[in-house]
Amino acid sequence: MTPSGSWDVALLLSLFPTPVAHRILSIRCPDTSDGVDFCYWRWHDRFTVREAYLKCMENSLDSSSTHWDAVWSLSVPQRVRVFLWLALRQKLMTNLERQRRNLCNNVSCSRCSFAESTTHVLRDCAHARQIWDAVCSGTVSSSFYTADLHTWLLLNLRSRNILAPLDVPWNILFGSVCWHIWKCRNEYVFAGSNSHPDSVALHSIIWARHYYTATVVPQRLPSPLHDASPCQWSPPPSPWICLNTDGGVCKSTNIAKAGGLFRDNCGTWIRGYGRCIGIADPLTAELWAIHDGLILAWDLGFEMLQVQSDCAKAISTLTASTVRKDSHALIRSIHSLCQRGWEVDFVWIPREANQVVDQLVKDLPQSQYERVCIDGPPAYMSDLLSRDIHGPPYSRGSA
Structure with missing residues (x-):
C-alpha cells in the first residue's frame, strides 16, 4: 500500500501474477476501522473446512446415504472409524491395492497364496477365519463368509444386537475385531510377529468392552459428607x-x-x-x-x-x-x-x-x-x- 492508503499497483504487479494482482486491486484497501481480518471466499462470508469440503463434494456427496452413519456414528476411537471407512472404500494398503498403485508386483497374501484383497485380509484368510471363529464360537450365519465386502461391512456395522455372553453390541465388537485383524496382519508383515488367533480374539473383545463402557456418561462424584452407606475396595474389571x-x-x-x-x-x-x-x-x-x-x-x-x-x-x-x-x-x-x-x-x-x-x-x-x-x-x-x-x-x- 502507498502512504495515502491505496494499493501500490506497480509493486503488486511485480510481486504477483497479473490475474492475481488484478484480483487484489479489485478489493478495497484495508483500514483500521474494518475490524479483525478473517478468511473470505466467494460462496460464504466466512471460510470453514466443512463448507469447503461440502463444496468440493457437492456433485458426488449423498448426504442421505446410510453408509456415513454406519461408520462415523460407531462408538469406537476415531482411528478405528477411519480404518473402517478405508476398508469400506477398499483403500486399505493390501498387496492388491499396492499393486494397483504400482508399489509392488506381488499381490499374494503374506500367509497364503491367495490375492490379498481387503475382503481376504479381514475375513477370508485362514488366519482371519480362526479369529472370527474364536470370537463368535460358530454362532455367525453362513452368509457371514459369502457376502461381498460392501454388504458384509455395512450389515455388521449396523447390527446393534448384544452378543451373549460378551455383553457388548455386535457392531462395536465387529469393528474392534476388524481393526485387530489388520494390526495383526501388519505386525506379521513388518515385524515377523505371529499372534495366536485366540490372543487376537481376546484383545478384540477386551477393547470392544472398553469402547462400549467408555460411551457411558460418567456420574457426578458422590459427596462423602452425605453418604453413610458401607463401602469396600472395588476391584477393576479384568484385565485392568x-x-x-x-x-x-x-x-x-x-x-x-x-x-x-x-x-x-x-x-x-x-x-x-x-x-x-x-x-x-x-x-x-x-x-x-x-x-x-x-x-x-x-x-x-x-x-x-x-x-x-x-x-x-x-x-x-x-x-x-x-x-x-x-x-x-x-x-x-x-x-x-x-x-x-x-x-x-x-x-x-x-x-x-x-x-x-x-x-x-x-x-x-x-x-x-x-x-x-x-x-x-x-x-x-x-x-x-x-x-x-x-x-x-x-x-x-x-x-
Missing part, C-alpha cells in the same frame, strides 16, 4: 490393573508424603511405592502420588490402568475438559502421561475404601525422598488386605 493412590501432609511439619499400590482385579498385591515430596499442600501430595504411579505403571508395561483416589478435587481436576491447559504444571504432566499408548481411567473412592494405601503412606519415613518400591505386602497389612477382598465393608467415618 488397579492403582490406589494417597497423599498426606504432617500437620506439625507440613512435610508431605505420597504413595500408591498396584493390585489386579483379584486384589493381589503387585507393587507398592512411596516417597516424601517435601513441603506441599494436600492436593499436591495427591497429585504426586498419581504422577509417580503413572510413571511406574508405564515402566511396568501396564496397558489398562484404573487409578483410584479418595481426593475428589484431584479426580475432578484430572477429568475436566480444561486439564490440558491447567495452570498447574503437575496436572499438565499427568495429562501428558495419560496421552501415551494406553488406557487410564480415574475413579473417586471413599477414604474408608483406601485404607491400605493410607497406612502405607503414613508408615513412610520423612527422610525417604527417593521413591521406594515395596514388592510384597508387609505382614501387618494382611488384615486390611483381606478385608478389602472378603469384607466386611467399612462404615463411613471409620478411617
Whole structure:
C-alpha cells in the first residue's frame, strides 16, 4: 500500500501474477476501522473446512446415504472409524491395492497364496477365519463368509444386537475385531510377529468392552459428607490393573508424603511405592502420588490402568475438559502421561475404601525422598488386605 492508503499497483504487479494482482486491486484497501481480518471466499462470508469440503463434494456427496452413519456414528476411537471407512472404500494398503498403485508386483497374501484383497485380509484368510471363529464360537450365519465386502461391512456395522455372553453390541465388537485383524496382519508383515488367533480374539473383545463402557456418561462424584452407606475396595474389571493412590501432609511439619499400590482385579498385591515430596499442600501430595504411579505403571508395561483416589478435587481436576491447559504444571504432566499408548481411567473412592494405601503412606519415613518400591505386602497389612477382598465393608467415618 502507498502512504495515502491505496494499493501500490506497480509493486503488486511485480510481486504477483497479473490475474492475481488484478484480483487484489479489485478489493478495497484495508483500514483500521474494518475490524479483525478473517478468511473470505466467494460462496460464504466466512471460510470453514466443512463448507469447503461440502463444496468440493457437492456433485458426488449423498448426504442421505446410510453408509456415513454406519461408520462415523460407531462408538469406537476415531482411528478405528477411519480404518473402517478405508476398508469400506477398499483403500486399505493390501498387496492388491499396492499393486494397483504400482508399489509392488506381488499381490499374494503374506500367509497364503491367495490375492490379498481387503475382503481376504479381514475375513477370508485362514488366519482371519480362526479369529472370527474364536470370537463368535460358530454362532455367525453362513452368509457371514459369502457376502461381498460392501454388504458384509455395512450389515455388521449396523447390527446393534448384544452378543451373549460378551455383553457388548455386535457392531462395536465387529469393528474392534476388524481393526485387530489388520494390526495383526501388519505386525506379521513388518515385524515377523505371529499372534495366536485366540490372543487376537481376546484383545478384540477386551477393547470392544472398553469402547462400549467408555460411551457411558460418567456420574457426578458422590459427596462423602452425605453418604453413610458401607463401602469396600472395588476391584477393576479384568484385565485392568488397579492403582490406589494417597497423599498426606504432617500437620506439625507440613512435610508431605505420597504413595500408591498396584493390585489386579483379584486384589493381589503387585507393587507398592512411596516417597516424601517435601513441603506441599494436600492436593499436591495427591497429585504426586498419581504422577509417580503413572510413571511406574508405564515402566511396568501396564496397558489398562484404573487409578483410584479418595481426593475428589484431584479426580475432578484430572477429568475436566480444561486439564490440558491447567495452570498447574503437575496436572499438565499427568495429562501428558495419560496421552501415551494406553488406557487410564480415574475413579473417586471413599477414604474408608483406601485404607491400605493410607497406612502405607503414613508408615513412610520423612527422610525417604527417593521413591521406594515395596514388592510384597508387609505382614501387618494382611488384615486390611483381606478385608478389602472378603469384607466386611467399612462404615463411613471409620478411617
